[in-house]
Amino acid sequence: MTIQVNTTAPVHKPKILVARAIFPEALAKLEESFEVQSNQSDRIFSPEELQKALLGVEGALVAGSERIDAATLSGAGNLKVVANISVGYNNFDVPAITAAGVMATNTPDVLTDTTADFGFALLMATARRITESEHWVRAGKWDQWSIVNNPLGMDLHHSTIGIIGMGRIGQGIAKRALSFGMNVIYHNRSRLSAEDEKACCATYASKEELLRTADHVVLVLPYTLQNHHMIGATEIALMKPTATLINVARGGLIDDAALAKALQGGKIFAAGLDVFEGEPQVHPELLKCSNIVLAPHIASATEKTRRAMVDLAIQNLRAALDGKKPPSLINAEVWKG
Numbered sequence: 001m002t003i004q005v006n007t008t009a010p011v012h013k014p015k016i017l018v019a020r021a022i023f024p025e026a027l028a029k030l031e032e033s034f035e036v037q038s039n040q041s042d043r044i045f046s047p048e049e050l051q052k053a054l055l056g057v058e059g060a061l062v063a064g065s066e067r068i069d070a071a072t073l074s075g076a077g078n079l080k081v082v083a084n085i086s087v088g089y090n091n092f093d094v095p096a097i098t099a100a101g102v103m104a105t106n107t108p109d110v111l112t113d114t115t116a117d118f119g120f121a122l123l124m125a126t127a128r129r130i131t132e133s134e135h136w137v138r139a140g141k142w143d144q145w146s147i148v149n150n151p152l153g154m155d156l157h158h159s160t161i162g163i164i165g166m167g168r169i170g171q172g173i174a175k176r177a178l179s180f181g182m183n184v185i186y187h188n189r190s191r192l193s194a195e196d197e198k199a200c201c202a203t204y205a206s207k208e209e210l211l212r213t214a215d216h217v218v219l220v221l222p223y224t225l226q227n228h229h230m231i232g233a234t235e236i237a238l239m240k241p242t243a244t245l246i247n248v249a250r251g252g253l254i255d256d257a258a259l260a261k262a263l264q265g266g267k268i269f270a271a272g273l274d275v276f277e278g279e280p281q282v283h284p285e286l287l288k289c290s291n292i293v294l295a296p297h298i299a300s301a302t303e304k305t306r307r308a309m310v311d312l313a314i315q316n317l318r319a320a321l322d323g324k325k326p327p328s329l330i331n332a333e334v335w336k337g
Helices: 024-033 047-054 094-099 112-127 130-138 168-178 194-200 207-213 233-238 256-264 303-321
Strands: 015-018 035-038 059-062 081-084 103-105 160-164 183-187 202-204 216-219 244-247 270-273 292-294
Touching (some): 015 024, 024 303, 081 303, 103 303, 112 216, 112 244, 112 270, 112 292, 160 168, 168 183, 168 194, 183 207, 207 233, 256 270
Parallel strands (some): 015 059, 081 103, 160 183, 160 216, 183 202, 244 270, 270 292
16 A cells, blocks of 8 residues: 655745734635734734734734834844835834834825815814704704804805815815815925826915915824924914814824814814824813814725725735735835845
C-alpha cells in the first residue's frame, strides 16, 4: 500500500487587526486571506488595549477613534500598514508612523458627494430651525404658534455662504449652494485655480472678511494643531448676529465652550455640528442650547458610502501587505517600491 504524504507547506496568512466593526461580508472576505483579529463588538479600545492588539500584526484597519502614535506603535515591530476608514486622519501621528516605517492610508474621494449632501442638509436644518420645530410638535405645542412666534428661520436662497476649506467637499457644497442662488465666498490655505473658482462661482476672501460677510459659515477643512480653535470667541464676534455656523469637518476647529456662550447670548443665530471636541462626549453647555442642531459624526453615513470606505481601506491594506503601493498612501516617503 502506498501512503501519500502531503508535503505542501501551509499557506502563511498575515495577521491583521480590524479595530472596529465592519460589514460581515467584508470581514468574511478578509478571513479568506488573513488571520483576522476582529472587534465586531465595536467597543472602542483604550490606548493600552490598542497597543496590545497591535502586537504581532502586520496590518490594521482602524477608524478615527483609534489614535496611532509612537506609544501605540511601541512593540508593534511587524506592523507594515495602518489603514484608516476615514478621509480625515488627525487620529494619526504621521511623523511617528513614518519614523516607524509604517505605511498610513485613508479613504478620500469615495465620500465627497455624500458628505457635501450632508453638509448642505445640516445647513438647511440649522437655518430653518428644523430640530426646534420637531421638538415643538412632539411636545404638543403646535397650537401655541402664530404667524409671528413660529420658529422663524433664516433664508438660504440669495444669501451668502462662506466656506472655509475649499477642497473636494467644500467645492461640492459650493456647487449645491449655487442651485439655491447663493453667493459663494471661500477661504482656503491656497487659492483655487481660476478654472475651479469659475466652476464653483466662488470668490476668494480672507478669513476675517468671510466671517464678517457670510450669512452662513461652513467649515470643511482638516484639523491640525495650527488650526486648533480657529473659530473662537474673537472670530464669532466678527460674524453677523443673524449668521449660522456649520462644522462637518473635525472637532477642535471650533472652541465649543465659546460657541455655547455665543449661542446662549444671541451673538450668532444658530449652529449645526456633526463633530465635537473630545467626541463622543459633547460639551454640556452645547446641550443646553436650543438654537443648535447636533449630529453624531454621520456626514459620510450612507450604506453605499460606508461600504465604499471599507472597501478602499481594505484595498490599501491588501496592497501594502502584497508589497504594492496602496492607492491612497499618506506618507509616500515610506514606500520603497
